[in-house]
Amino acid sequence: xxxxxxxxNARRDPAPSRAAYKAQRLMLTPGFRRFLRVGLPVIAIxxxxxxxxxxxxxxxxxxxxxxxxxxxxEERPEFMVNLVxxxxxxxxxxxxxxxxxxxxxxxxxxxxxxxxxRANIAQMDAVDSVDVQVRSGILQINVTxxxxxxxxxxxxxxxxxxxxxxxxxxxxxxxxxxxxPLVAGDGADVAVEQALExxxxxxxxxxxxxxxxxxxxRRWDLVLDRNQRIxxxxxxxxxxxxxxxxLNKAQDMLARDLTVIDMRNGQRPxxxxxxxxxxxxxxxxxEN
Numbered sequence: 001x002x003x004x005x006x007x008x009n010a011r012r013d014p015a016p017s018r019a020a021y022k023a024q025r026l027m028l029t030p031g032f033r034r035f036l037r038v039g040l041p042v043i044a045i046x047x048x049x050x051x052x053x054x055x056x057x058x059x060x061x062x063x064x065x066x067x068x069x070x071x072x073x074e075e076r077p078e079f080m081v082n083l084v085x086x087x088x089x090x091x092x093x094x095x096x097x098x099x100x101x102x103x104x105x106x107x108x109x110x111x112x113x114x115x116x117x118r119a120n121i122a123q124m125d126a127v128d129s130v131d132v133q134v135r136s137g138i139l140q141i142n143v144t145x146x147x148x149x150x151x152x153x154x155x156x157x158x159x160x161x162x163x164x165x166x167x168x169x170x171x172x173x174x175x176x177x178x179x180x181p182l183v184a185g186d187g188a189d190v191a192v193e194q195a196l197e198x199x200x201x202x203x204x205x206x207x208x209x210x211x212x213x214x215x216x217x218r219r220w221d222l223v224l225d226r227n228q229r230i231x232x233x234x235x236x237x238x239x240x241x242x243x244x245x246x247l248n249k250a251q252d253m254l255a256r257d258l259t260v261i262d263m264r265n266g267q268r269p270x271x272x273x274x275x276x277x278x279x280x281x282x283x284x285x286x287e288n
Contacts, residue, residue: 080106080107080108080109080137081105081106081107081108081109081112081134081137081138081139082105082106082137082138083105083137083138083139084098084101084103084105084138084139084140084141085138085139085140085141086098086141086143087140087141087142087143088142088143088144088145089127089141089143089145090145092126092169093124093126093127093143093145094143096124096126097121097124097141097143100120100121100124101117101120101139103117103139109134112134112139114132114133114134117132117141118130118131118132121141121143125146125166125167125168125169126145126146126168126169127143127144127145127146128144128145128146128162129143129144130142130143130144146162146166146168147162147163147168148160148161148162148168148169148177148180149161149162149163149180149181149192149196150180150181150182150183150192150195150196151171151174151177151180151181151182151183152183152184152188152189153174153182153183153184153211154184154186157170158170158171158172158173158174159171160177160180161183161189161192162192163192163193163196164192165189165190165191165192165193166189167189181195181196181199181209181211181212182210182211182212183195183211183212183213183214184211184212184213184214185213185214185215185217186214186217187214187217187218188213188214190217191214191220194220194237195212195214195220197238198212198220198222198232198237198238198241199212201238201241201242202222202241202245203245204245204248204249205222205224205245205248205254208224208225208226208228208254209222209223209224210223210224210225211223215231218234219231219232219233219234219237219264220232220237222241224254227259227274228254228258228259228260228261229259229260229261230244230260230261230263231260231261231262231263231264232263232264233263233264233265233266234264236266239266240263240266241263243263243266243269244261244263253271257273257274258271258272258273258274259272259273259274260272
């Protein structure tokens with residue numbers, strides 16, 4: 001008997017090969033499909049860019065082209081700043097601000113560091129607050145100046161102070177701001193609020209007040225004309241001053257030849273008589 005021969009009509013096994021099966025399973029994996037959609041193109045592009053930039057001449061040419069495109073955009077007329085406007089500052093402060101602005105106009109707005117400009121202007125003694133913006137081709141600087149309320153005389157010179165004790169500006173002499181009260185002594189700038197309260201409380205004596213001096217960085221002396229001085233305590237200086245004013249009103253005490261009224265000890269205030277008055281008293285006693 002002869003063996004059967006395989007004919008062309010025999011059925012083939014429909015099952016995929018092992019390699020085809022693994023490939024189909026891999027294509028069904030979300031991560032692999034995402035890699036084919038995103039990762040593979042990114043790798044291809046990165047490789048192409050890397051090859052292109054591996055040449056120094058091509059890199060230099062690309063940087064030059066990008067720089068030219070950037071400058072062409074930045075220097076368009078709508079981005080150019082042609083002048084500066086300063087509002088809220090006096091002539092002297094405005095001139096100082098212009099000096100510290102390291103800018104030559106016209107300049108593109110992209111080359112302006114507004115925060116750096118604001119910080120530099122804010123460091124000026126006379127400036128309380130500042131806002132810097134670019135508007136319609138103008139560098140707009142809005143300034144709020146500090147308002148001086150006292151003249152502070154120090155060993156280094158005469159300085160204007162605002163209500164917080166911050167320095168405003170130096171002045172050549174007291175006469176430049178004779179309209180403001182005068183303070184002196186170390187630490188006077190950190191006790192401006194109390195100094196203003198004492199000056200306000202001096203009321204009826206205000207016309208005779210020549211200044212107020214900080215003593216030992218802890219208390220005040222009120223200095224009057226005729227070389228008279230009221231020594232105020234560290235605690236409750238306003239109450240002590242009001243007591244002196246009441247005594248002066250009742251007995252006209254400050255019209256006499258007194259040099260010092262010492263109120264540091266509220267339980268035992270003392271006075272110091274002028275030397276000429278003491279000498280006159282001695283002569284009167286000697287004659288009697």
